[in-house]
Amino acid sequence: MTLYDLLRMLVYIVGVMAFVGLNAAYLVWAERKGAGRFQRRPGPTEVGWAGLLQPIADGLKLLSKQLIVPAGADATLFRAAPLLVMMPAMMCLAVVPFSETLVGRNINVGLVFVFAFGAVNVMAVMLSGWASRNKYAIISAARIVSQDVAYEIPMLLVVITLLMITGTMNLHDIVQQQAGWFWHWNLFRLDVNPLMPATFIIYFICMLAETNRAPFDMAEAESELVAGAFTEYAGMGFGVFFMAEYANVVVGCSMATVLFLGGWQSPFGVASGVLWFLLKMYVLVFTVIWVRWTFPRTQFYKLLNLSWKFLIPISLFVLVLTAVMMKVL
Amino acid sequence: MSANGVLSSNPQSQETFVLNIGPQHPATHGVLRLKVTMDGEYVMRAEPVCGYIHRMHEKMGENRTWAQFLPNTGRIDYLAAMAYNHAYVAAVERAAKIEVPLRAEYIRVITTEMNRISSHLVWFGAFLLDLGGFTPLLYAFDDREKILDLLETITGARLTYCYIRFGGVCEDIDDNFIQGTRKFVTEMRPRLKMYKALVTDNIILRKRLIDIGVIDKEMCRKYGATGPVIRGAGVAYDVRKMEPYSVYREFNFDIPTFPEGDCMARYLVRMEEMEQSLRIIEQALGKLPAGPVQSTGVPRVLKPPAGDYCYAVEAARGRLLVRIVSDNKEIPYRVRLRTPCFSNLSLFEEASAGMMLPDALAVLGSLDLVIPDIDR
Numbered sequence: 001m002t003l004y005d006l007l008r009m010l011v012y013i014v015g016v017m018a019f020v021g022l023n024a025a026y027l028v029w030a031e032r033k034g035a036g037r038f039q040r041r042p043g044p045t046e047v048g049w050a051g052l053l054q055p056i057a058d059g060l061k062l063l064s065k066q067l068i069v070p071a072g073a074d075a076t077l078f079r080a081a082p083l084l085v086m087m088p089a090m091m092c093l094a095v096v097p098f099s100e101t102l103v104g105r106n107i108n109v110g111l112v113f114v115f116a117f118g119a120v121n122v123m124a125v126m127l128s129g130w131a132s133r134n135k136y137a138i139i140s141a142a143r144i145v146s147q148d149v150a151y152e153i154p155m156l157l158v159v160i161t162l163l164m165i166t167g168t169m170n171l172h173d174i175v176q177q178q179a180g181w182f183w184h185w186n187l188f189r190l191d192v193n194p195l196m197p198a199t200f201i202i203y204f205i206c207m208l209a210e211t212n213r214a215p216f217d218m219a220e221a222e223s224e225l226v227a228g229a230f231t232e233y234a235g236m237g238f239g240v241f242f243m244a245e246y247a248n249v250v251v252g253c254s255m256a257t258v259l260f261l262g263g264w265q266s267p268f269g270v271a272s273g274v275l276w277f278l279l280k281m282y283v284l285v286f287t288v289i290w291v292r293w294t295f296p297r298t299q300f301y302k303l304l305n306l307s308w309k310f311l312i313p314i315s316l317f318v319l320v321l322t323a324v325m326m327k328v329l
Numbered sequence: 330m331s332a333n334g335v336l337s338s339n340p341q342s343q344e345t346f347v348l349n350i351g352p353q354h355p356a357t358h359g360v361l362r363l364k365v366t367m368d369g370e371y372v373m374r375a376e377p378v379c380g381y382i383h384r385m386h387e388k389m390g391e392n393r394t395w396a397q398f399l400p401n402t403g404r405i406d407y408l409a410a411m412a413y414n415h416a417y418v419a420a421v422e423r424a425a426k427i428e429v430p431l432r433a434e435y436i437r438v439i440t441t442e443m444n445r446i447s448s449h450l451v452w453f454g455a456f457l458l459d460l461g462g463f464t465p466l467l468y469a470f471d472d473r474e475k476i477l478d479l480l481e482t483i484t485g486a487r488l489t490y491c492y493i494r495f496g497g498v499c500e501d502i503d504d505n506f507i508q509g510t511r512k513f514v515t516e517m518r519p520r521l522k523m524y525k526a527l528v529t530d531n532i533i534l535r536k537r538l539i540d541i542g543v544i545d546k547e548m549c550r551k552y553g554a555t556g557p558v559i560r561g562a563g564v565a566y567d568v569r570k571m572e573p574y575s576v577y578r579e580f581n582f583d584i585p586t587f588p589e590g591d592c593m594a595r596y597l598v599r600m601e602e603m604e605q606s607l608r609i610i611e612q613a614l615g616k617l618p619a620g621p622v623q624s625t626g627v628p629r630v631l632k633p634p635a636g637d638y639c640y641a642v643e644a645a646r647g648r649l650l651v652r653i654v655s656d657n658k659e660i661p662y663r664v665r666l667r668t669p670c671f672s673n674l675s676l677f678e679e680a681s682a683g684m685m686l687p688d689a690l691a692v693l694g695s696l697d698l699v700i701p702d703i704d705r
Contacts, residue, residue, distance in 0.1 A: 041467065293464050
């Protein structure tokens with residue numbers, strides 16, 4: 001390993017951490033501002049211009065608070081859970097190609113890498129609920145496991161469908177294939193899969209469920225379970241869970257951008273670059289925020305019904321349809 | 330398990346645990362405590378424990394003069410205080426045989442109906458909050474603000490009114506109030522349409538409410554449930570129609586009923602009631618007679634003749650009955666309140682058995698409980 005490699009690694013580690021940190025902090029701001037606008041109120045305005053320093057103030061407040069480990073809780077797991085929930089999101093971003101050249105590690109199994117680390121997140125939230133020794137937290141943990149297992153399946157089926165089309169797990173190559181006008185994007189590849197837009201919607205729904213975002217925020221159903229798995233967390237312990245939620249949203253939307261929306265490719269075939277990637281990703285992130293402040297929460301067993309009776313059959317059908325169309329046509 | 334997620338038979342396992350919901354919990358909207366015995370996510374038994382905000386209003390009634398008890402009535406159901414004022418005042422008027430000028434009766438109806446709308450709007454927001462939808466709350470409070478502003482100009486209070494007095498009302502309503510109310514009525518109708526389009530017709534909301542928490546007529550009768558709960562079970566019981574009081578006979582309005590008895594039925598009853606209240610307000614403003622708003626013959630120190638008197642009104646949450654016993658003294662012998670929320674809560678244990686926790690909390694929300702009204 002040369003000095004250049006080391007330096008490059010360092011730069012990317014710092015870069016990814018800064019990206020995640022800034023996104024987590026400022027998506028909280030964006031969410032609060034957005035929620036304010038949806039609800040005909042201004043949102044944060046006090047700290048800094050348009051409340052822009054609010055995330056920093058919140059962070060300082062959370063940092064200054066004591067980290068309480070409840071009596072009887074499993075202290076090791078309780079402390080480990082926030083780390084475990086944040087780490088996978090950062091790991092995933094190491095392989096996301098932001099542009100032609102801007103990618104932490106261009107590995108051949110990027111797709112598997114992202115979804116493998118994405119699954120760790122489930123375990124971390126479950127651990128937090130389990131280790132808290134709180135009834136609300138344990139109910140929430142049980143919900144998270146069944147919910148995320150149920151939604152992992154249609155999500156992976158969708159990913160397999162895409163994999164058949166792209167023929168590679170290298171995220172860089174997947175984006176490369178979608179170059180040119182926007183009808184080259186996987187979202188519009190109707191020649192191999194006429195149900196592609198529906199597939200995208202399935203992916204988006206699964207992503208909402210996987211990241212525990214409304215209307216699937218069973219883990220943090222505040223009107224039922226107080227704060228769900230995070231009830232016992234104080235200070236930055238809670239803060240990290242909060243940030244991880246946004247980090248996971250960013251990862252989920254990045255993957256949607258890479259897999260369906262052509263990543264950094266411009267829709268007109270010219271002037272491709274990182275800005276296009278960020279634009280597409282943030283439009284999706286905005287949609288996630290929009291959905292949260294528009295819909296009430298679903299009921300838990302209906303959520304599972306949606307997955308097992310609706311999303312899984314459809315995504316299986318799409319998978320078979322794509323296979324047939326690719327072989328026959 | 331049937332389609333709506335209700336356990337049909339006995340609990341499947343012996344491993345149960347007790348979950349305390351409240352006295353401080355986001356879903357109880359006050360200091361109500363539910364001792365819930367759970368089997369996993371299923372509620373086996375939800376025992377309401379009340380008394381955390383007991384303030385002895387009834388006992389206080391025995392320790393102060395007839396007039397001094399009046400402010401207490403505004404603090405029982407603080408969201409629909411006007412109806413409580415009305416019930417108590419009307420009971421005392423019945424006892425002391427005080428005549429009320431017609432204009433005062435009309436003003437009582439207008440203010441009570443406006444208060445009913447504001448109360449239902451709070452319920453609407455809070456119920457959606459229970460279901461995890463935060464945004465409707467702020468829209469509902471936006472509308473409610475207009476009502477509170479209007480009522481503030483004539484009553485001086487925004488929540489705990491003491492506006493209805495023996496023999497009439499405290500102050501006459503002015504042109505500002507009348508114009509403002511007319512404007513509010515015209516503005517509120519499109520808002521209700523918007524709520525229907527954005528909230529009532531939302532697929533997630535419908536899936537969460539339809540066929541959940543069926544409370545039938547029999548259960549309502551057994552526990553004495555009234556108000557939107559019994560009307561959501563298909564019984565057109567409304568004190569305003571069944572035992573018309575004040576000037577309610579003068580107005581055309583419907584009693585919305587939905588026979589399904591589920592959470593959606595109770596939801597729709599309240600949404601429809603806001604519409605009907607707007608109709609009543611509109612008619613009352615149109616027919617508003619001139620004249621005094623306070624009868625002149627009310628003695629400063631009230632000593633109703635000895636006897637036992639009752640007066641029932643339709644409060645926002647159901648039938649409110651005030652029973653007063655007088656022994657011809659300055660101080661009541663007994664003030665007894667039959668409040669709707671207490672009866673409506675008492676059926677919760679039976680209604681919620683076997684449900685999943687979020688459904689049980691949806692049922693709790695659909696009962697529209699105000700905790701001081703339970704504890705008095």
